[in-house]
Amino acid sequence: MVRKADLTVVGRDQPRLDGAARLTGRAEFTDDVRLPGMLHAKVVRSPLPRARVVNVDTSAARRLPGVRAVVTREDAPQLAVGLHQPLFDTTVNYIGQEVAAVAALDEATAAEAAALVRVEYEPLPAITDFEAALVEGAAQLHPKAPGNVAWELAEVHGDPERAFAESAFQREDVYYTNPSHNCYAEFHVAVADYTAGGRLTVWTPSQSALLFQKALAAGFGLSEGQVRMMTLHTGGGFTGRSAVRPHHFVAALLSRKAGRPVKLRAVADEEFIMCRAGGRSRYRFRSGLGADGRLKVVEADLAFDSGAYVESQMILTTLTKSYLHLLYRLEATRYRGRLVCTNNLPYYFHHGGGLAQMQFGWGQHLDALARDAGLDPVEFHLLNAVGKGHTTMSGAHFASCGLAECITKAARQAGWGRKYGRLPKYRGIGIGIGAMASGAKGVFRHDTSAAFIKIAEDGTMSLFTGLPDMGQSSHTAMAIIAAEVLGARPVDITVISGDTDVAPLDVGAFSQRGTFNTGNAVIAAASDARAQLAKVAAERFGVKIAQVVFRDRQVWPKGAPGQAIALKQLVHDTLHSREGRYVMGRGFYNSPKASGTMAYSFGAQVAEVSVDPETGVVTVERVVAAHDVGRALNPRIVEGQIDGQVFSGLSQALYEEVLMEDGQALNPSRLDYRLPRSFEMPAVEHIIVESNDPYGPFGAKEVGEGPIVCTMQAIANAVAHAIGVPVTEMPMTPSRVLRAMAERREPPAGDPPLRHLLRGRRLR
Amino acid sequence: MKRHIIRLTVNGDTHELAVAPNATLVEVIRDRLGLTGTKRGCTSGACGVCTINDEEGRALLSCLTLAVAWDGCSLTTIEGVAEGGRLHPLQQAFWELGAVQCGYCTPGLVMTARALLLGNPQADAPAIDEALAGTLCRCTGHIKVKQAVASAVARVAADHVAATPESGNDGAQG
Structure with missing residues (x-):
């Protein structure tokens, strides 16, 4: 276990x-x-949600001066995006689906040529409402999806029926979330250069060069070595850039045909077609609570509109299924998750990975169940929260867990005891709690990250990683970790990444695996380099290798800092030794578990809101966010991660919705798809809880998605508290809030029916 | 399409360019002058990532501005903000206070904030909020950006006081 006092780099603002x-x-x-x-x-x-493509006439486009390549299905009869979507399909299944593409000397010519492509369609009946697609007798959209269910996952743990029978309180609720868009600052774009020698280089923003490389190699029949992925600076990820999309294939295909590099970028509303974020989803929960206030059983029945093609959305069901076990000590669970085919664009998920969105419902459902039983929600969470050492029914083990500490601290700082049930009319306070895995085993049989480090004669270092940095400052975090191991400064380390020809393997920056997995790989690589240096130092000092201390750019024998030599002197001496050793460290990390991960982060957020009863506008006044991140490697950056996720959670809770009508997005622009502006963002108060995970790099766990899973439910619970009824559909727009208020049977009470408080405890 | 010859000064460098009448400043700056620090976003004025400054230091959405209308004018882009290899106080504050995440909207935010500082050196929190409202940023939630701008306002004001002994703070310079 790492003691904070021993750290010289980790935990300081860099x-x-x-x-x-x-x-x-x-x-x-x-x-x-x-x-x-x-x-x-x-x-x-x-332009149609479902149609047979009868004929594609490209002759006029090809004749236009400046056009260098036109591609259609004939150029790529076998090419598929993921498992199920043929590129340029013979039947189009969503508005915006690719039918052909052109490459020209400039964008204006390309646009003119694209407009000259004549496509003859035979329209087919479309289904764009996923609940209509589930109705018995609905037309089957895909031969492999009877009942329009493309994928179903069901799992039972324990004996749910018995647990329900033994429950003193139970309730059932249904919630919905709506289509969304990741809304990264950087629009979708790819540059492909497919050279005559059979080498494909693709520049594109990505969360995983490895997954893109594999998909493009398979699609074009190339070896992985023939596909070079270039991940430059990436303008946001938010879980939306972890899989290859049609435009990557289209750019490569055009480049192959033209024999020249091709840039394909989203212009205007295309950004909403090329993006695959969340679809409309339904979440039904039924839970049972014992007379002692213990949560006994949870049943979740989830249905996701996965749009026209199922690619990797199956992960939505595995994630939501596992998540049910992460927060509470339960006796039984029952889960069913279904992906439903429609003629909407293929959905994936938005920031929060489907979990934050599910928590919008689940958090409200349990809040209501607690209130049914006369329990204060904070007391309910504390009574039922998992803790350190807990192993879930599904096999997840928590070697560290600061959940209860997060709940207690967030509630106290927010003034929960003073405010819950005591705020003026139309003001409310609500809590949301969450957990997040640090790792992604299951995508492959391994969850490996690797790292190299080389040390120049003057002590400066180059750290090679395949982990992309989409803004979360992960490259700096990796430098911090290497610097701590080697007694160096982060500024002495250059992080080299983004080119698969150079970078070692890394599964990627998704499923919150960067800090934990790549961080552990960097520890291994830096430790390897340190061992090479320590050998030389040990000989010089006449001590054992394990007794050599690396700290503050100096090296000394343990207990004798007076004998210190400069780190760069040691590197110099190592190179100039008889052996002539050049220091290069290497290492990798893979979770030793067969599936799942070694570490989970936890958190709790309390939101305070006010609701304008005339307009239905919700204003978030304050958010207190407490998060167990294991160890904050770089505290100010950790705060920034929390800020961004509170923003994104607030944004999804109240603003973000792609309005769909018959498969057509009605508001596909940055102007009409609303995000909060600077003045609509409240202050966020951070409480960083450090549980010091035994498996994490210097105790650290993820902080890239743990915070957002708490936000939407906290705001939703605060809204319900403010207006006396829940708003069961997200985003909680003014019209939905007004509708909920109109359907309310009685005005909001000053106090919820607090019949008793368990164990007599009260938070101040 | 008929081209127009325009003279454009960007970050102190004057260029004579033949441009189409519908060419926007963001296209000319990025694609003709190679100054790719100015980002191309929604190209409809809603996201703010393409913001540059005109010669009075005002914020300008370069995606909504026709290049021909700025013939003979002088503009500043993100590449022209740091002077003599030294970061501007805004850039320094953004960096130190963690206001940079993915970095795609960052040039637009810096140019927006620079315009604010030039037009309102005493900008308070509501003024900062209002100025930044035109830029979308999912990464930061605007929080550390606002802190950084407020910090830069204070730094610039302090520098101004330090550089002007007659301002009443005479003893400070020793």
């Missing part, structure tokens, strides 16, 4: 190493890439 590049306009993003002879692409897209 401004991000690439900050100056990002602040002076020198950071290179994919749209900044200009290659000699580069062409510009435009895609011809289906």
Whole structure:
């Protein structure tokens, strides 16, 4: 176990190493890439939600001066995006689906040529409401999806019926969330260069170069070595950039045909077609509570509109299924998750990975169940929360867990005891709690990250990683970890990443695996380099290798700091020794578990809101966020991660919705798809809880998605508290709030029916 | 399409360019001058990532501005903010206070904040809120960005006091 007092780099504020590049306009993003002879692409897209493509006439487009390539299905009869979506399908299944594409000398010519492609469609009846698709007798959209259920996962733990029979309180509730868009600052874009030698280089923002490389290699019949992924600075990920999309294939195909590099970027509303975020989803929960206030059983029946093609959305069901076990000590669970085919665009998920969205419902449902039993929600959570050492029914083990501490601290700082049930009319306070796995085993049989480190003669270092940094400052975190191991400064370390020709393997920056997995890989690589140096130092000092201390750019024998030599002197001496050793460390990390992960982060947030009863507008006044991150490697950056997730959670809870009508997005623009503006964002108070995870790098766990799972439910519970009724559909727009208030049977009471408080405890 | 010859000064460098009448400043700056620090976002004025400054230091959405209308004018982009290799107080504050995450909206935010500082050196919290309202940023939730701008306002004011002995704070310079 790492003691905080022993750390010299970890836990101190380190401004991000690439900050100056990002602040002076020198950071290179994919749209900044200009290659000699580069062409510009435009895609011809289906205007219909479902239709047979009868004929595609490209003759006029090909004749337009400046056009260098036109591709249709004939150019790629076997090419598929993921498992199920043929590129340029013979039947289009959503509005915006690719039918053909052109590459020309400039974007205007490409757009003109795309408009000249004549496509003849035979319209087919479409289903765009996922609940209509589930109705018996609904037309079957895909041969492999009877009943329009493309995938179903069901699992039972314990004996739910018995647990319900033994429950003193039980209730059932249904919630909905609506289509969303990741809304990254950087629009979707790819530059592909498919050279005659059979080498494909693709520049594109990505959360996982490895997954993209594998998918493109398989699609084009290339070896992985022939596909080079270039991940430059990436303008946000938010779980939306972890899988390859049609535009990557289209750009590569056009480049292959033209023999020149091709840039394909989303223009205007195309951004909403190329993006695959959340679809409309329904969450039904039924839970039972014992007379002692213990949560006994949870049943979840979830249905997700997965749109026209199922690719990797199955992960939504595995994630939500596992999540049911992470927060409370339960006797039984029953889960069913279904992916439903429709003629909407293929959905994936939004920031929060489907879990934050499920928590919008589940958190409200349990809050209501607690109130049914006369329990204060904070007391309910504390009574039922998992703790350190707990092993769930599904096999997850918590070697560290600060959940109860997060709940207690957030509630206390927010003034819960003074406010819950005591706020003026139309003001409310609500709590949300959450957990998050640090790792992604299950995508592959391994969950491996690897790292190299090399040390120059003057003691400066280069750290090689395949982990992308989409803004979360993970590269700086990796430098901090290496610096701590080697007694160096983060600023002495250059992090080299983004080129699969150079970087070692890394599954990627998703499922919150970066800090934990890649961090442990960096520890291994830096420790390997340190061992090489320690051998030389031990000989010099006449001590055992284990007794060599590396700290503050100096090296000394344990207990004798007076004998210290400079780290760079040791590196120099190692190189100039008879052996002539150049120091290069290498390492990797893979979770020793067969599935799942070694560490989970936990958190609790309390939100306070006010509701305007005339307009239905919800204003979030304050959010207190307490998060067990194991160890904050870089505290100010950790705060920034929490801020961003509270923002995104608030944004999804109250604002974000792609309004769909018959498969058509009605508001596909940054202006009409609303996000909170600067003045709509409340202050966020951070409480960082450090449970010091025994398996985490210097005790650290993820902080990339744990906070957002708490936010939407906290706000929803505060709204319910303010207006006396729940708003069961997200986003909680003014119209939905007004509708909920109109359906309310009685005005909001000053006090909920607090019949008793368990164990007589009260939070101040 | 008929081209127009325009003279544009960007970050002190004057360029003579033949541009189409519908070419926007963001296209000319990025694609013709190679100054890719100015980002291309929604191209409809809603996200703010393309913000630059005009010669009076005002914020300008370069995606909504026709290049021909700025013939003979002088503009500043993100590449022209740091002077003599030294970061501007805004850039320094953004960096130190963790206001930079993915970095795609950062140039637009810095140019927006620079315009605010030039136009309102005493900008208070509501003024900062209002100025930043035109830029979308999912990563930071605006919180540390606002702190950084407020910090830069204070730094610039302190520098101004330090540089002007007659301002009443005479003893400070020793």
